[in-house]
Amino acid sequence: MQTWYPTRKRTENANVEVFRRWLKTNRGLDFDDYTALQRWSATDITQFWGAVWAYFDIAADAPYDQVLADETMPGAQWFPGATLNYVDQIFRHRHPDAVAIIDESEPGGAGRRTLSWAELERQVGAVADTLRRSGVGHGDRVVGYLPNIAEAVVAFLATASLGAIWASCGQDYSAPAAVDRLGQLEPKALIAADGYHYGGKAHDRREAIGYIRSHIPSLDATIVIPRIGLATAGLAPITTWAEAAAGDTALETTPVAFDHPLWVLFSSGTSGRPKGIVHGHGGVVLEHLKSMSFHLDISPGDTYFWYTSPSWMMWNFQVAGLLVGATIVCYDGSPGFPTTDTLWALADRNRVTHLGTSPAYLQACEKGQHAPAAEHDLSTLETLGVTGSVLPPASYHWVAEHVGSDVQVASMTGGTDVVSAFATAVPTVPVQAGEIPVVSLGAALEAWDEDGNALIGDVGEMVLTKPMPSMPVHFWNDPDGKRYRDAYFDTYPGVWRHGDWITISDHGSVVVHGRSDSTLNRNGVRMGSSDIYQAAEKLPEVRESLVIGVEYPDGTYWMPLFVTLADDTVLDDDLTRTICDTIRRDASPRHVPDEILAAPAIPHTRTGKKLEIPIKRLFQGAPVDAVIDPQAVDDAAALQWYIDLAAQRNRTSEDTH
Structure with a gap:
């Protein structure tokens, strides 16, 4: 049953339709609908990603020799010869006086403030200069122990501008858990906050900062942000954020190779030491421009907020809103404090157009008998992104009734592995309850049986038969690539097995049944946990x-x-x-x-x-x-x-x- 249908106006104005018309005019490629466009994008991946590069006019310092030198997985070589920097793409279309970041906290916390594009660029330039003077350069690592605040975005962009490598985790992680992750990278600099707000309380993390510093001997510099206003003299020697972000040093970026590491994200670490997953500048730029523009349909003037943490890939996915000139919202606090409807109130207050959350939050609001559209002004809200677990069909109907029938539910599935989505929504395709509407552009996604046969309408392993630019460059501390190969390519050599159990319908939608390695198997019949x-x-x-x-x-x-x-x-x-x-x-x-x-x-x-x-x-x-x-x-x-x-x-x- 359809719960959302695109209007003619929404379809005509959608960014993906603009791209489809551009392909006809500039490439002589004519596609009748999204299905035809997706099929081409997943078949002729070289021509598709080359078109994405040209359409967004990527800010490169040196051109590429060819789009794809080697299609082999793992090890595909994308855009060899090209040099660029993620940060150049962030600032190329900025409007200096417009708001780039809205920073919010819980009631009783740090309050609400905004950073203009001009102020964001100034702070990034200043912090980059501070890091440079601390000895941080090309290939060095800078790590963050931070809540979801504007300074975290500044710190990441400053790091990336130098050609250094960023990694972070939220302050809800204990100090030993943070060291397990960040310590692997042997970082030169740590950027941390004195604490964070959650559940109506300010949480002091000064002791944790001291532990991290004492257990990561490679650290040469520490910058501390006074998020909850605590004295930090006992942490000396440190640089305060006021000192690090002072001055008007012009932002200068370092051109790097397409696959030069941008950041390291970590696996959940539920068994063994968390794996460090490395992504490159170019692959992330292309994938996130595609996702933000074509799938989420975000443009300059939009306000994009995803409830997330610097520990989760959705934080990186939220920062990507800046790539397309949107305003992003950073929120430090609980989604359920002081009441369950906190995120709806935040969306109202900030005129959010694109809101991201989890199925658990929507179900909590439903069970709490909230009616967000009646309780808040959500008239600007166009898209509700949902990920983290499977969204049940009942939640689609609840959103249509209580958030708005004109609000598109953009359920998606992907992962830290590609810091993006394999299947998602698009503003030109209807949404049916319980289904992810489409396979993402550029994703050669299939459901396979044990013998490697593609299935339609039946449950199978989620696989990718062709590479994507944002697949990991490598795993950290995996010199021979064995851990990387074992993670994705041990079942079907040369084909990416993601570890999810899915059904692809005859109309191209995707249903996720849960992790394939936790599949229920009764008397030889496999079942998905999500159905239960x-x-x-x-x-x-x-x-x-x-x-x-x-x-x-x-x-x-x-x-x-x-x-x-x-x-x-x-x-x-x-x-x-x-x-x-x-x-x-x-x-x-x-x-x-x-x-x-x-x-x-x-x-x-x-x-x-x-x-x-x-x-x-x-x-x-x-x-x-x-x-x-x-x-x-x-x-x-x-x-x-x-x-x-x-x-x-x-x-x-x-x-x-």
Whole structure:
């Protein structure tokens, strides 16, 4: 069922339609619709990405020799010979007096302020000069331990302008967890805030800064931002942000090769040390221009806000709004404080046109019986981006009814691996509940069976048969590329296997069923966990759920469903029966769990993904250290409950046998 349909005006004015008309005029390529355009873009990737370069008139210091010298995966060589810098693309179309960044905090926090494009450029130039005088140059690393604030954007751009490499994590990470990530890079400089705001409290991170400095011996310089106004004399020697960002040093950028590292993003770290995923300047510029302009339909004059953290790739995806001249919003705080509708209030206050959030937030608003469009002025809102997990069909209908039938839901799936989306929305294609409308331009996406046959209408492994420019340049500290190959190419040599289980429909939409390595498999029939979550979590009594399928050595199979319940709710026989009946009706009888257990909480990675695989392995008897790093979990106490239950169940099983 369609929940959104593009108007004729929206279609005609869409950036992707402007591009389609440009292709006809300038390349002699005529495509009837998005489907034809996408098919061409994924088939003739050389001509497509060359057209993207020309259409956006990439600010390059040296031209490329050819678009794609080698299509082999891994190792595709994009735009050899070209030199450029991400930062040049950021500032090339800026309007000096217009607002580039809106910085907001929770009530009682740092308040609201704005940075004009001129002030953003001035600060980037000043901080870059400070870093340069501290010895930071081409190829060196600068790391951030920061909340989602304007200074984080300035610090990243200053680093990139020098040809240095940026990495960051949010201050909700403990100091040891930050060192596990940032310490791998042997950085020269640390940029940190004295603390952050969350849940109505100011969180002092000065002690954590001291720990990080003492455990990363490569650091030569530290810059501290007074986000919550604490004294930092005890951290000396440091440079204050006021000192680092003072002056009017002109911004000068360092041209780098197309694949020169721009930033390092980290895997969730739920098993073993987090992997450092390296992306290049050129690949990110092209991919993010495409995504911002053609898919999210963002243009100068728009205001773009995604609720995120510097630990998550969506922070990088939010900064990309500056590439197309939009205003971006940085928010330091909880989405649920002081009330659940905080993000809608922020969108109202800042006249946001493109808002990004998670399925969990939308479901919390629905269960809290909020009606955002009635409670706030959302008349400027055009697009609601959603990612992080699967968006259930009911949420599409809730958005249409309570946010606005003219608001497009842009559900997407992708990852840190390419710092973008493989499947997403486009403003010229209708949205159907429960489906991601289209495969992204330039993505040769297919669903494969175990033998490598492409499937339409059936569940299969998500694969990419051709490279994308924003695929990782390499992993950090992986000199022979083995970890990189093992991560994506061990199942289908030469083909990227992403690890998601999807269905591609006959009309080109994509349905994500969950991670393929956590797939439920009952009597040889594979099932997606998301189908169970969508059924169980629609019930008002169920706040959240987690399902695992545990295969035991003796051939038995156990599929429990863990649920967290609404206040004053008890998991009695009646509620158990209701949950099972709902799953049976909305999914299938095969999806009904063997057992339902009330849990105090559902643990997640720090980017919001449920810990299906680590918890499954705990119940299979694997030791904790082998399956999960507690520092990578959003709630260590919640995880401990599962660790204890798995140990108890495994002891009982051993005694029985």
